[in-house]
Amino acid sequence: MxxxxxxxxxxxxxxxxxxxxxxxxxxxxxxxxxxxxxxxxxxxxxxxxxxxxxxxxxxxxxxxxxxxxxxxxxxxxxxxxxxxxxxxxxxxxxxxVGFVFQEPTLMPWATALQNVMLPLRLEKMASREAADRAAAALQAVGLDAFLRAYPRELSGGMKMRVSIARALVTEPRxxxxxxxxxxxxxxxxxxxxxxxxxxxxxxxxxxLFVTHSVFESVYLSQRxxxxxxxxGRILADVxxxxxxxxxxxxxxxxxxxxxxxxxxxxxxxxxxx
Incomplete structure (x- = not known):
């Protein structure tokens, strides 16, 4: 170190x-x-x-x-x-960029698939292609069995997985x-x-991952x-x-x-x- x-x-x-x-x-x-x-x-x-x-x-x-x-x-x-x-x-x-907030901020009236499709639909992507991309993103986070589930039917961890899938579906750098x-x-x-x-x-x-946990930051990070x-000022880079x-x-x-x-x-x- x-x-x-x-x-x-x-x-x-x-x-x-x-x-x-x-x-x-x-x-x-x-x-x-x-x-x-x-x-x-x-x-x-x-x-x-x-x-x-x-x-x-x-x-x-x-x-x-x-x-x-x-x-x-x-x-x-x-x-x-x-x-x-x-x-x-x-x-x-x-x-x-893709952004994952502290709360999942999912649309309660939309399924997991529809929530993840949102950034692609805003980019005017065709519905079929957007659905395929969103399904693949949900599969990547382990939620391929919950494409049609609504946020109220998901646990807190599953909601955050949907949020991560939505952030990654546009393949940000x-x-x-x-x-x-x-x-x-x-x-x-x-x-x-x-x-x-x-x-x-x-x-x-x-x-770039914001946290106040020393243990989480050490486990995840290269820096x-x-x-x-x-x-706020930067005092150290470990x-x-x-x-x-x-x-x-x-x-x-x-x-x-x-x-x-x-x-x-x-x-x-x-x-x-």
Missing amino acids: TTTASPSAPANAARHGAARPLVELRGVGKRYSSGTLAVAGVDLDLFGGEFVSLLGPSGCGKSTVLRMIAGLGEPSVGRIDWPAAKRDRRGQPVRD ILLLDEPFAALDEITRHKLNDDLLALWSKAAFTV IVVMAARP AIDAPFPRDTAFRTSVEYAEACKIVSARLAEAITA
Whole structure:
């Protein structure tokens, strides 16, 4: 494991050689109309195929950073660039992202299949093709037997699987997840951690995963970016060098315990910074 305190984005870029980042944040800050300064001076690079967690205390701006990357909010200062993105007709970068919120946010009147089809239908995809793609996405998350089920007929974990399938059905290059498993029981959460890693390893998309759990971040991530309490700033960038796939044996290993100890120390520093 390697730890960089108060990391600069160029320092992290050195780990990736000549590769261009998919997303590049420079000096990003966000002040809300109420006057609250949520985020200040964030420099962050996300590279192709990475699994990165944003870890920090509640209210430190993790979700704000995620939403700005997704285009659901704009920085007050600084810039967010997409060096490797496709461009639209106006030359603007296409934000090729999928977003999984803290709550599944499913349409209660629609089946699982119809919920997952929604992004494709908004893109004007033909119904048959959209249905086939949505069915394949639900199969990938283990819900092929529940295509016609309504949200009220699904458990909390199953609803979150539908939400993940909906985010992945457009085959985004970057998947943004905002504490998606926080409300689930530990057994379900561990299973979904494993399933998410399996999906990531197959499709090789980039993941930015917001969590306040040290244990979850260490289990999932290649890098953990630790943020300080408001205003949110990046104080440490911890590389988790343990190989994939990871399993129950890793959760009980000395290597895992040591990584959790290091990340916990960085989080404690961030809370008091």
